[in-house]
Amino acid sequence: MEMTPALFAFVADLVYREAGMVLRPGKEYLVESRLKPVAKETGHATVGSLANALRTGSTSLRTMVVEALTINETSWFRDREPFSALTDTILPDVLARNTTGPLRIWSAACSSGQEPYSIAITLEKALPPGRKYQIMGSDLSEEMLRRSRAGRFNQLEINRGLPATDLVTYFQRAGAEWEVIPRIRQNLSFQRVNLCTTLPPMQKFDVVFLRNVLIYFEPETKRAVLDRIRQVLNPGGWLLLGAAESTVGIDSVFERVPVGRTAIYRAPAQERLKVKEVTQC
Numbered sequence: 001m002e003m004t005p006a007l008f009a010f011v012a013d014l015v016y017r018e019a020g021m022v023l024r025p026g027k028e029y030l031v032e033s034r035l036k037p038v039a040k041e042t043g044h045a046t047v048g049s050l051a052n053a054l055r056t057g058s059t060s061l062r063t064m065v066v067e068a069l070t071i072n073e074t075s076w077f078r079d080r081e082p083f084s085a086l087t088d089t090i091l092p093d094v095l096a097r098n099t100t101g102p103l104r105i106w107s108a109a110c111s112s113g114q115e116p117y118s119i120a121i122t123l124e125k126a127l128p129p130g131r132k133y134q135i136m137g138s139d140l141s142e143e144m145l146r147r148s149r150a151g152r153f154n155q156l157e158i159n160r161g162l163p164a165t166d167l168v169t170y171f172q173r174a175g176a177e178w179e180v181i182p183r184i185r186q187n188l189s190f191q192r193v194n195l196c197t198t199l200p201p202m203q204k205f206d207v208v209f210l211r212n213v214l215i216y217f218e219p220e221t222k223r224a225v226l227d228r229i230r231q232v233l234n235p236g237g238w239l240l241l242g243a244a245e246s247t248v249g250i251d252s253v254f255e256r257v258p259v260g261r262t263a264i265y266r267a268p269a270q271e272r273l274k275v276k277e278v279t280q281c
């Protein structure tokens with residue numbers, strides 16, 4: 001293995017500065033195996049030579065390296081319970097307060113799109129007929145955004161949690177793959193958002209899914225990300241985290257609401273704290 005401690009430390013520092021993700025020693029093999037294809041693609045014989053180029057290199061090379069090191073694991077209706085909570089607890093509450101406008105949901109760190117499309121399918125089933133909704137999916141990785149926008153999934157991906165009834169109702173064949181039907185896709189948009197930097201201007205949301213991304217961040221970064229999310233939530237809006245994530249010990253402003261075997265989080269009805277913005281990870 002050519003991943004020396006110094007090389008690993010250099011890459012880990014880059015990924016931390018650019019994306020807030022913490023790569024701890026022990027991940028040398030992962031880093032090397034992910035960076036070898038990048039080295040090859042960019043004409044470098046070794047990962048070491050790629051790292052040397054990074055020291056003086058372009059933003060696009062840094063972006064390629066950081067993207068190659070993101071963990072994009074996802075599946076349909078991941079963990080199930082957040083989607084039941086959306087139907088049973090969140091939607092009745094949001095619909096009672098927002099009686100006319102389109103429902104707005106953000107899937108932050110959406111990976112290849114299974115999460116925002118799972119949200120769309122849930123809304124298709126649960127919303128009163130004619131009620132409009134908008135879902136924004138975002139990720140750090142342009143490759144994940146390209147795949148999310150395409151809304152196309154191979155059979156292996158489909159097999160990871162998509163019920164057969166949803167497949168026949170909300171997808172159409174696209175060669176060997178399956179594509180989300182246009183009627184659903186028109187409600188989704190995708191844009192690149194790095195959660196570790198100041199958020200771009202965006203309209204407020206009723207619900208934010210921020211799932212399985214905080215686990216890669218340090219407590220300070222988690223706190224800053226939660227602050228930013230709160231500022232783009234409507235008063236009383238809802239936050240859903242991954243099964244291994246919580247706001248406990250990080251944020252005391254969100255109210256923890258237990259539902260089933262999980263918990264969801266509610267922003268204050270009125271923003272109580274003025275938050276000092278941290279602009280970088």
Ligand SMILES: C[S@@+](CC[C@H](N)C(=O)[O-])C[C@H]1O[C@@H](n2cnc3c(N)ncnc32)[C@H](O)[C@@H]1O
Binds near residue numbers: 020075110139242
């Ligand atoms: C494990 S996936 C989670 C996908 C989905 N939310 C789920 O729970 O199935 C984590 C995603 O976070 C993205 N990510 C990592 N760091 C990020 C950052 N600083 N800003 C935005 N997205 C980030 C990665 O590109 C990856 O697609």
